[in-house]
Structures are given as C-alpha cells and as structure tokens.
Amino acid sequence: MTALLSVQGITKFYGHHIGCKDVGFDLYPGEVMGIVGESGSGKSTLLNCMAGHLTPDAGEVVFDTRADGPRDTVTMSEPERRMLSRTDWAFVHQHARDGLRMGVSAGGNVGERLMAIGERHYGDIRAKATDWLGRVEIDAARVEDRPTTFSGGMQQRLQIARNLVTGPRLVFMDEPTGGLDVSVQARLLDLLRGLVRDMGLSAIIVTHDLAVVRLLADRLMVMKDGHVVEAGLTDQVLDDPQHAYSQLLVSSVLQV
Amino acid sequence: MNEQTAYNFAYLDEQTKRMIRRAILKGLAIPGYQVPFASREMPMPYGWGTGGVQVSAAVMTPDDRFKVIDQGADDTTNAVSIRTFFERTAGVATTTKTSEATVIQTRHRIPEEPLSEGQILVYQVPIPEPLRFLEPRESETRKMHSLEEYGLMHVKLYEDISHHGHIATSYDYPVKVEGRYVMDPSPIPKFDNPKLGDMAAIQLFGAGREQRIYALPPYTQVVSLDFEDHPFEASKPDHPCAMCGAENSYLDEVITDDAGGRMFVCSDTDFCETRQAAGHTGTMNGKDAA
Numbered sequence: 001m002t003a004l005l006s007v008q009g010i011t012k013f014y015g016h017h018i019g020c021k022d023v024g025f026d027l028y029p030g031e032v033m034g035i036v037g038e039s040g041s042g043k044s045t046l047l048n049c050m051a052g053h054l055t056p057d058a059g060e061v062v063f064d065t066r067a068d069g070p071r072d073t074v075t076m077s078e079p080e081r082r083m084l085s086r087t088d089w090a091f092v093h094q095h096a097r098d099g100l101r102m103g104v105s106a107g108g109n110v111g112e113r114l115m116a117i118g119e120r121h122y123g124d125i126r127a128k129a130t131d132w133l134g135r136v137e138i139d140a141a142r143v144e145d146r147p148t149t150f151s152g153g154m155q156q157r158l159q160i161a162r163n164l165v166t167g168p169r170l171v172f173m174d175e176p177t178g179g180l181d182v183s184v185q186a187r188l189l190d191l192l193r194g195l196v197r198d199m200g201l202s203a204i205i206v207t208h209d210l211a212v213v214r215l216l217a218d219r220l221m222v223m224k225d226g227h228v229v230e231a232g233l234t235d236q237v238l239d240d241p242q243h244a245y246s247q248l249l250v251s252s253v254l255q256v
Numbered sequence: 257m258n259e260q261t262a263y264n265f266a267y268l269d270e271q272t273k274r275m276i277r278r279a280i281l282k283g284l285a286i287p288g289y290q291v292p293f294a295s296r297e298m299p300m301p302y303g304w305g306t307g308g309v310q311v312s313a314a315v316m317t318p319d320d321r322f323k324v325i326d327q328g329a330d331d332t333t334n335a336v337s338i339r340t341f342f343e344r345t346a347g348v349a350t351t352t353k354t355s356e357a358t359v360i361q362t363r364h365r366i367p368e369e370p371l372s373e374g375q376i377l378v379y380q381v382p383i384p385e386p387l388r389f390l391e392p393r394e395s396e397t398r399k400m401h402s403l404e405e406y407g408l409m410h411v412k413l414y415e416d417i418s419h420h421g422h423i424a425t426s427y428d429y430p431v432k433v434e435g436r437y438v439m440d441p442s443p444i445p446k447f448d449n450p451k452l453g454d455m456a457a458i459q460l461f462g463a464g465r466e467q468r469i470y471a472l473p474p475y476t477q478v479v480s481l482d483f484e485d486h487p488f489e490a491s492k493p494d495h496p497c498a499m500c501g502a503e504n505s506y507l508d509e510v511i512t513d514d515a516g517g518r519m520f521v522c523s524d525t526d527f528c529e530t531r532q533a534a535g536h537t538g539t540m541n542g543k544d545a546a
Contacts, residue, residue: 079403086407101390101411108414115414116407122417122483144418 002064004029004202005050005170010059012045018226019045024059025221025231029169032196032203034217034234036210036249042226043206044174050204051091051172052081063088063170086116090163094175096155099162100147106133106158107143113166132161136191153184157191164195171196171203177212189215210253214238222246266313266346272296276314276469280460283471288433289401290384295467305338305363306464308380312342312361315376315460321349323357328365328506328523335363354526364427366448368505368527371457373474379442381463384470386430386440406438409481417486426491432479439470439478446480447492447506453478495520498540500531 003026012019020042027033035043049056052073060072066088073081085091093099100109110129111119119125130140136157138150147155156176163171176192177185193216196203205216213220213234220237222230222245230243241247264270272294279293298306316322322342326334330352338361339350351357354367361378371377387397390408400408409430416424429446431453433439441452442461452459452472459472472478482488493507498519505527507520519540522528532541 082403082405104390104411104415105418107418108411111414112407112411115410116405118407120410120482120484122414123485125414126418 001028002070003027003062004031004064005204006060006062006070007050008060008062010046010049010056010061012042012049012054012056018042020049020223020226022059023221023223023228027170027202027204029202030200031219032201032205032217034213034220035204035206035223036208036213036220037223038208038249041223043223045226046223047172047174047204047206051089052085053091086113087166088169090166090168090171092156092159092163092171092173092176094178096147096152096159099159100155102146102148105144105146106138106150109147109158110162110165113162117166128165129161132165133158135195136161137187153180153188156180156188160192160195164199164201167199169202171201173203173205173207175207175209176205177207177209185212192216210238210250222249263345265318266316266342266348267298268296268310268313272310273314276310279469280311280314280471283460283469284458284473286437287472287476288437288439288470290468290470292467293469295464298464300337300341302465303382304334305361305380307462307466307469308361308363308378308464309338309341309462310464311378311460311462311469312338312359313346315378316342316346316348316359318346318348320358321351321356322346323351323354323360324362325360325365325367325524325526326363327508328367328527329525331525352526353530354524364443364445365506365523366444366451368502368522368524369530370451371455373456375457377455377457377459379444379459379461381440381442381461381466381468384440384461384463384466384468386438401437404436406432409438410483413481413483413486417483423482423486423488429488430481432481433472434477435479438481441478445492445506446488447490449478449480449488450490493520496538497522497528497531498538500528500536500541501538502528502531502536 005027008024010023011021023046037043048054050061061074062070063073064070107126107129110132111125114125130143133140138154138157147158177188217234220234221228224245230246238250241250276293279291283291298309324335324339326332342348343350354369359376363380385397387408390412391397413423427445428443429449431439431441454475456474458474461470480488496503499521502522505522508523510519510521512519
C-alpha cells in the first residue's frame with residue numbers, strides 16, 4: 001500500500017533558531033495522525049511546512065496525487081500546489097476567522113471551493129452548500145447569514161464544511177478545538193470523528209490537548225524543541241510514555 | 257504645437273509619453289493584463305480622469321480630433337474640463353460627433369454608435385482590480401491573476417444572487433478577456449458590456465491613482481461572467497427615450513418635478529441629438545422644443 005503522505009527530513013530554521021528538525025513519517029489512507037507538544041515545540045511550523053504555507057529548508061513531502069501518483073509537493077510548481085490545496089487538501093485553522101471570508105455569507109463560504117474548481121451552476125452550488133451546513137449541524141435557514149453573526153463553535157463548524165465540500169483526501173488541522181468551551185469542543189470532536197470515519201479521511205491534527213488526540217488520532221508524535229521525541233500508537237504513547245517529556249506531558253493533564 | 261505656450265504638446269513631456277506608450281503596447285500585447293506605470297500628478301484631482309487623461313495625452317497627435325464624454329454626455333463638467341484642457345495644451349480639434357472623433361475619452365459609457373477601425377476609446381478607471389473588494393492584498397490578487405484563480409469572482413456574483421435573487425451588479429460588471437484575464441471594464445453599465453467584445457476600435461483603460469494601464473486590441477473576445485442558471489443580461493430601463501424615441505439605447509432617468517414626474521432620455525447626448533436631427537421624436541420632445 002502506498003503512503004498517502006510521506007514526509008522525510010523536514011527541517012525549518014528561523015535564522016539560527018530551530019523551527020523543526022529532521023521530522024519524518026508516513027501517513028496511510030484513512031489514518032489520523034496527532035502531533036502534540038508544548039507551545040513553541042515546532043508543531044505548527046511542521047504543519048505549515050507540510051501544507052505548503054512555509055517552504056522547508058530541507059526535506060520532502062511526498063503526496064500520492066490522484067493523477068500522477070507520488071509527487072514531492074515542496075518542489076512541485078506553485079499552481080499545482082495551490083490546486084492541490086483547494087481540491088485534495090484541506091486546512092482547518094485554529095481561529096475560524098483566518099479560514100473564513102467574514103464578509104461573505106455562509107453559503108458563499110462553502111461554495112467558494114466549488115467555484116474555484118469550476119462549478120458554474122448557482123442552484124447546484126447552493127444545494128451542496130445547504131447540504132454541508134446540515135452535515136455540520138448548522139441550520140439551513142442560516143445559509144444567507146454572514147459568519148460574523150455565528151458563535152465561535154458555529155464558525156469552526158462552518159470552516160470545516162467549507163474545507164470538506166470538495167471531498168479532500170487529506171485534512172490538516174491546527175488546534176481545531178482551541179478557544180472553544182468544553183461542551184462545544186465535545187460536539188465538535190464528535191462531529192469530526194464522524195466525518196473522518198464516514199469520508200475515510202486522512203488527517204494530521206496539531207494540538208496541545210491530549211483528549212483531542214485520544215479521541216481522534218490513531219497514531220501520535222510528541223514534539224519538543226523542534227524534534228520528535230516519541231512516536232507510536234496513540235494509546236501506547238499516552239498509557240505508557242517512554243520519553244521523559246512525554247511522561248511529563250501525560251502527567252500534567254488535570255484530572256477532574 | 258503653439259510656440260507661445262510653456263507646455264509640451266499635450267501637457268506631458270516626451271519621456272513620460274514614451275513610458276506610457278510602452279505600458280499601452282504591453283497592455284495591447286496581453287489583453288486584459290494590468291500593466292503598472294509611473295502615473296504623474298496631473299492638474300486635476302484623482303477621480304477626475306487623471307489616468308484617462310495621461311493615456312489620451314500619450315496617444316494624441318496634432319491631427320487627431322478629440323471627443324470627451326462623461327456618462328455619455330458631452331456637456332457635463334468632467335467632459336468640458338478635459339476637452340478644454342486638451343484644447344489648451346495640445347491645440348487639437350475637438351468634436352462632439354462620435355463618428356468624427358479619432359480619440360474618445362470616456363467616463364463610464366461606451367457610445368451608442370458603433371466605433372470603427374482607427375478610432376481609440378480611452379476609459380477612465382477608478383479601481384482597476386476586479387478582485388479588490390473580496391481580496392484586499394495586492395500581492396495575493398497578482399498571484400491570483402498569474403495563476404488564473406478566478407473562483408472568487410463568482411463568489412461575488414453568488415452573493416448577489418443569494419441576497420437579491422438575481423445578479424444585482426449593474427455596472428463595473430467583471431469580464432473575462434480571451435479566456436484568460438478577468439478584467440474590470442471600469443464602471444460602465446452592464447448594458448455596454450456586450451460592446452466591449454469584438455469592437456473595431458482600440459480600447460485603452462487608464463487608472464491614474466492606482467497606476468495601472470490595460471487594453472483591449474480590436475476584435476478581442478470579451479465574455480461577461482455569469483452562472484449557467486443565471487446568465488448574463490444586458491439590462492436597461494424598460495422605456496423608449498422621451499426625446500428621440502430610441503428603443504435600444506441606454507437611458508438616464510431624469511426627475512422633472514417634485515410630484516413624481518420623470519422622463520427617460522438617452523445618456524449618449526450625441527446619439528440622441530443626431531436622431532432628433534434626423535426627425536425621430538419621443539413622447540416628451542414637444543415641451544422642450546424651441
């Protein structure tokens with residue numbers, strides 16, 4: 001079986017400071033990978049390098065494209081990479097405002113990716129947008145409303161709908177539950193888990209919340225100071241952490 | 257050139273005109289592409305056609321016959337001031353007849369009378385970037401043009417339909433040129449959009465404040481963007497002209513009293529006067545006739 005995403009030796013420096021160094025892993029179709037670590041450990045840098053938002057100083061990100069098989073996305077041309085990022089890839093930002101167009105209605109937000117890949121039938125676009133609002137539990141009557149009138153949790157769900165409407169195969173998520181209260185988090189996680197299972201999505205989730213990875217991720221990478229200090233199956237890493245930092249991380253979680 | 261005046265012919269110095277002509281030639285070579293140019297301060301405020309004036313000055317020769325229209329009319333402030341400006345600084349002949357003019361500078365209209373080969377139509381453009389209201393970053397819109405990522409333009413039309421039930425954009429209606437660049441046609445009514453394509457005359461667009469020039473060479477394919485189930489429609493008020501009776505010209509609505517009285521007249525004054533001189537008459541012509 002070919003890996004959907006094969007990452008090798010990703011290194012990114014900010015001047016002399018290490019962003020992330022020599023990170024590599026394979027992600028197979030349908031698999032969800034969690035990346036955890038404290039603030040400044042390089043997990044967002046790594047995610048942005050993989051998603052093409054940052055250019056890594058070294059390493060390759062090989063994606064199994066539909067048309068041409070495995071291709072290195074770091075060296076592929078920009079139009080191709082941008083095409084990937086609006087068809088087979090999706091990126092869910094921590095702050096929904098970064099991923100949404102706040103001045104455009106919910107339907108327009110969801111429809112944007114469809115129009116970007118050439119859909120030109122208003123009725124079809126609107127029907128798909130309404131369908132997706134339903135799938136992320138937003139009332140279809142709010143299709144004309146702007147995201148500024150939505151609550152934080154609804155904005156995050158709208159962002160997810162907007163990203164998944166073109167049926168991507170790989171989703172990058174940067175702290176998708178950050179800044180939401182716990183009950184909204186629980187609903188969002190439940191929704192995400194359902195969507196990932198139903199659509200057979202592969203996902204890479206960056207978070208500092210161990211509960212999120214426990215629920216969603218099959219495998220886990222623990223990062224510290226730009227390096228991967230431990231990797232393995234989620235339950236294995238969380239229940240039997242080997243590295244001193246992983247042990248600290250697991251034991252730091254408050255038990256209510 | 258008038259020996260007495262301190263101005264160079266058509267106000268701008270020759271080096272500036274050369275720079276602008278280079279931008280125009282590049283624009284003609286890549287239809288719809290916005291060419292940056294070093295826009296000069298002109299002796300009129302931004303928004304009064306500084307871009308169009310610079311383009312006109314660069315293409316003008318002493319033999320040209322110049323016409324200026326503002327919203328179709330030859331006798332409004334903007335048109336009169338620019339026409340006088342070139343009478344003084346270039347000494348060129350001017351006219352109000354569309355067919356006699358060789359260079360026509362226009363603000364927000366295309367003349368009703370079809371233009372012919374050899375004529376140049378110069379548009380004044382306030383905001384040349386069609387994607388601007390949805391994407392404020394210039395670096396990003398340039399990238400979108402270069403990579404032909406125009407999905408966002410349809411988001412704007414989508415929003416129109418979702419809020420108004422139809423495409424409510426009635427002027428400044430985005431077009432695609434030769435299947436490549438999406439272009440802002442300047443704020444002409446969308447009624448004029450079909451005339452942009454396949455036109456015999458050269459069309460030049462100058463944006464002074466934004467420092468951009470773009471162009472359509474003769475007989476260029478220009479398509480107005482739309483949806484399959486909401487096709488483009490060149491709309492106009494559903495009336496004949498009250499002065500000349502024309503059924504197929506773009507009309508201005510004129511309020512005639514404070515009791516709700518109004519009339520619709522051709523916005524193209526030359527077109528209307530020519531028709532009246534040829535004996536055509538509308539329903540309200542008698543009142544004003546001398």
